[in-house]
Amino acid sequence: MFKIALDKIDELFAALSGNETLYLPIEKSGEIEFYPYEKDAKVRLDALHTVKSAKDLFFPQTENLMNMKLDGKNIQIEEGRHVEDPFVLFGVRACDARSFDVLDKVFLADPVDSYYAARREHGVIVSMACSRPEETCFCNVFGIDATMPEGDVVVWLDTDHLYWEAKTEKGEALTKTVESVLTDSDSKAVEAQIAATKEIMDKLPLKDLDLTRFTEDEMMNIFNDSRWAEMSEHCLGCGTCTFVCPTCQCYDIRDYDTGHGVVRYRCWDSCMYRDFTRMAHGNPRKSQLERFRQRFMHKLVYFPENNDGMFSCVGCGRCLSKCPIHTNIAKVIKTMGVKEHE
């Protein structure tokens, strides 16, 4: 294990961003997102969450697939792909780190999504352990350890130091590039912090959410449960929950008329939008109830059924704090986790 004093942390960021782009939580116009590091950036490692999750780096909200340019009677087609740049993603929390496993199941399954795969290959993940979870956190429910996140390198922060430990080959290679600014350290401080954080985790109000009902056997009972009606009744049909979610992975492919050509791009879609999965025959989910239900059935029943029991929620709590009317997955788990009329 290595360490660096926090007052010298800019040396670490300078070293990490020397050869490749370094993304980390940076505050701009009052909000924190993963932005490229630059000198004098307002780095906010103290923040529990960025507004959007880190999935943007592998599966961007919009990405150009191809450009079509009109040249007289000819159409020139250029590939818009821009996925080969190596980068370091620093400061990913345990919940977001697990979300990459969820996304891998979708995008790395046959047929492999070559855009996503290339970014996964070229990205190194430095995850950051939590020490101050919030009331909206429930990653433990999905078997995630907030004190020991997945990632190529894991870092822990206390008041004076950042502790660094490589976990994979990629992580070892990255460590070599920054070794000059790190010093050796024992793991005492980290162990003490892990123990203290675990005590806090034990007090989280949502730590006991019960997922046992969300199985294939109960699928149709949950699907037909009449309580979806009242739960979805006041859903605004906005896309906030889906766009701040680290695991939502639905997308649309659209053409943008530039006036002198067409840009074909892929963008995040939201099952909360009423044209979600609309096709030539119309829309299979006409009501907000059906679309609302789809989101939670997907995360809690369909996805685990197709992916060896892995839920596609990581308990980050973003939808809990961002939904304009506070309808969220924790409420759904509590309601649907208990059979109707019980």
Added chain:
Amino acid sequence: MREINEMLKKKVSELLENGTADRIIGWQAGEFCYDVTPAVMRKDNLDELFYNGFCGANQSKYLIQESLEEGKVLALLKPCDTYSFNQLVKEHRVNREKVYALGIPCSGMLDVDKIKALGITGILSIEDNGEEIKVATMYGDKTCKRTEVLQERCKVCKGKEHKAYDELLIPDEDAPEVPNGEDRFELVNKLEAMTSQERFDFWRGELSKCIRCNACRNVCPACSCRTCVFDNDNSGVAAKSNADDFEENMFHIIRAFHVAGRCTDCGECSRVCPQHIPLHLLNRKFIKDIDEFYGEFQAGEDDTAKGPLTAYTEGDCEPSIVMEKGGEA
């Protein structure tokens, strides 16, 4: 607040019992003390109804759908909600006859994000004592001043008078004093005083955060089109995301133009924005301009008057006024 809560429960139960309305749009408690959800309730689940400092959501827009349904719905309107309600009635989007409006008092609504921004996290419970907010957290007990954590719109409160109601829970003159009003055009003035480059940088900084979740549009009582132009594939501008930074800007600017003269400044757009973009400032700029060009006008003040942008008078300013605005070249 507890007193008002009890009075409200009693009154609502009476109105449902005597058949004045058959259901109510109220508020339901959530997982925490602040995550209140709007909910339709009937006699059998009325015990879930409650009202506290986190019931800020303007429920007027729900009345568009509710007033299409069978029976009469009981709406709980805070003074500022009545402006949106009037506007929706004026635009024939809410059927007034299907709504029984109960005016409820408000002493200013709280913004949990502002509490969190003070570093108060891990919130377990919140006690609202009028002047001081006591917050029990996983990291110990904290306090903050109520005025520090009020919603933005409450800092420029329109007053305690209800502009529309069938009945008031308590007479307006007996209602609690509203928070001291700050100048609602203060920030607009500041933006106007900037150079065009500074102003551009400010808005690029804010609007580049937009994730195009459409929460601002979907919550906005003035955005009541059945199908928004941005959802209509045949419009040529339909989009689910911002394909480029031009679109980031234009979505919000077009929306602000569309609601100009009808926006009551209810502040819901800024309340729901996951990125805290101060969208209300776009609307306030229009409101300020309308005030200056056509004389002071407050949308939703009543449910009949034509707004300055939909009425013609001889004294109206010339369209060429735009040539004189917009700062230096």
